[in-house]
Amino acid sequence: MDNNTDKVFSKNLFSNFSSSISFDKRIYKEDIKLSIAYSKALKKIDILTSEEQKKIEEGLTLIHKEIESGKFKWRDDLEDIHMNIESRLHDLVGGIAGKIHTGKSRNDQVATSLRMYLKTRIDYIHKLIRNLEIEVVNKAELNFGIIMPSYTHLQKAQPVLLSHHLMAYFEMLERDISRFYECKNRMDQIILGSGAVAGSFYDIDREFLAKELDFSRVNKNSIDGVSDRDFILDLANCITTSMMHLTRLSEELILWSSEEFNYINLPDNVVTTSSMMPQKRNPDYPELIRGKFGRTLGNLVSIITMLKALPLSYNRDMQEDKEPIFDSIDTYISSMEVMIEIIKGSNFNKKVMMDSASGNILATDLADILTMKGVPFRESHITISKLTNELHKEGKSISDLSKSELSKALGEDIDIDNKKSINSRNIVAGTSENRVKEEIKTAKKILNI
Structure with missing residues (x-):
């Protein structure tokens, strides 16, 4: 029996320029599943008989197995995944394969x-x-x-x-x-x-x-x-x-x-x-x-x-x-x-x-401490900036100063280290130990781990 799909789509074109089969064949599972579902819909409106629908579904299932096993022969002249499958279906079940495209377009x-x-x-x-x-x-x-x-x-x-x-x-x-x-x-x-x-x-x-x-x-x-x-x-x-x-x-x-x-x-x-x-x-x-x-x-x-x-x-x-x-x-x-x-x-x-968490890494904390003691933040910022610049000229940084040296330089009692710094950020989204523990706990709940 003549393959009507081939009659319509197998053309002697200039080249395979219009063919997409090299890449759209990866959707073969979905295309076959779609065609099986569509054959059932056609049966519901009496375009296909129950026997015809069964043959088409069996043919499509066989095509799926052929593709999975690597035995299916892909053809560029049929352009795409849809016509390759329909043409093969025609080979397997005959002219009723032509019904599968009723009311359906590529x-x-x-x-x-x-x-x-x-x-x-x-x-x-x-x-x-x-x-x-x-x-x-x-x-x-x-x-x-x-x-x-x-x-x-x-x-x-x-x-x-x-x-x-x-x-x-x-x-x-x-x-x-x-x-x-x-x-x-x-x-x-x-x-x-x-x-x-x-x-x-x-x-x-x-x-x-x-x-x-x-x-x-x-x-x-x-x-x-x-x-x-x-x-x-x-x-x-x-x-x-x-x-x-x-x-x-x-x-x-x-x-x-x-x-x-x-x-x-x-x-x-x-x-x-x-x-x-x-x-x-x-x-x-x-x-x-x-x-x-x-x-x-x-x-x-x-x-x-x-x-x-x-x-x-x-x-x-x-x-x-x-x-x-x-x-x-x-x-x-x-x-x-x-x-x-x-x-x-x-x-x-x-x-x-x-x-590595050293150098002038506590500079902002020092400015914040001065601000908490009543100094306007912008003035605190200038004070700490001057301090870091002066230390830089001496080849030093804030972490090189002892607690007493730092307190003397700023004229205030200073008690700060990295752990105190992170735990002072105890606001939501902050880096304090409590907040990060909560963050991890919430994430683990989301992930069910």
């Missing part, structure tokens, strides 16, 4: 199957973020009590708990989870049934399809449905933002593992040596995460540029949405998996960090 099909695929990726991303959060919180709890310098402008600022610094990344990751959740919620609407653009001629039960394909709702406008790619843009933005957070963490790991800082020892399985210099322990993995951010940002720009000024509704330009979002997903997932391993296997150098 426009609403791809908009639905892509949403299905991306929702599964977001679920996996959510698990990865949670796993990274667990490692961060575990490290914060394990290293509780270590005092280190905080930094602004990469200059030592004020003493803080290392645990407080680590928990800052927990907060970033929590925002990432929130963004991914909102992204998934916005894309969680079925487009199938919108047809090519005007909606289906057939009385397809779209609520049934939504339930079968795990969508929470049905879209309201067919024109928007087949042309909307905001959900891809949203996801690309979520990935780029979270990758940016990973680059900030990577940058600190790179700096902190240098000999100049020596705050952290990275695990052996994420560092490499030099081809020439045998002593080197290069932080290649965090450097690669830092570098790969450019790919996700470039993909975001690519997608939004592709969508700019497109007239309604579907245009073939939209085929260019898949490669960048797939690449961003792959890049982000591999980066997250690597970062989890890095944090899990890293160890902090307590003595180095504690010793």
Whole structure:
């Protein structure tokens, strides 16, 4: 029997320029699941008999097994995943395969199957973020009590708990989870049934399809449905933002593992040596995460540029949405998996960090002490600034002065050290031991650990 799918779609085109099968075949599971559900919907309106629907479902199930086993033969001349599967279905069950496209366009099909695929990726991303959060919180709890310098402008600022610094990344990751959740919620609407653009001629039960394909709702406008790619843009933005957070963490790991800082020892399985210099322990993995951010940002720009000024509704330009979002997903997932391993296997150098919390790091505390004694803060600021400048000329810093020398220099009784400094920040979000303990406790409750 002639394969009518091949008759319609197998063309002697100039080249495989229009083919997307090399990258959209990754959504085969979703596309097959969609077609099985759609065959059931067609049976409900008597387009398919029960026997025909059963044959189609069995054929699609066999195609799934062929793809899984690597036996399926992909064809560029059929352009995409949808027609490759339909053509093979025709080979297996004959002419009734042609009924599966009744009232359905590739426009609403791809908009639905892509949403299905991306929702599964977001679920996996959510698990990865949670796993990274667990490692961060575990490290914060394990290293509780270590005092280190905080930094602004990469200059030592004020003493803080290392645990407080680590928990800052927990907060970033929590925002990432929130963004991914909102992204998934916005894309969680079925487009199938919108047809090519005007909606289906057939009385397809779209609520049934939504339930079968795990969508929470049905879209309201067919024109928007087949042309909307905001959900891809949203996801690309979520990935780029979270990758940016990973680059900030990577940058600190790179700096902190240098000999100049020596705050952290990275695990052996994420560092490499030099081809020439045998002593080197290069932080290649965090450097690669830092570098790969450019790919996700470039993909975001690519997608939004592709969508700019497109007239309604579907245009073939939209085929260019898949490669960048797939690449961003792959890049982000591999980066997250690597970062989890890095944090899990890293160890902090307590003595180095504690010793580094010195110099003029208590300058703000001294200004605050003077202010509490009635000196206007701006005047206190000037006084301490003059003191640090004078000490600098002598090659000294505040930490070089004894308690009595410091009290004499400021004309007030001064009693301050790093631990007193951090515990004076006992306000919500502060770095005091009590507040950071609460922060870790709250995070552990969120993570169920």
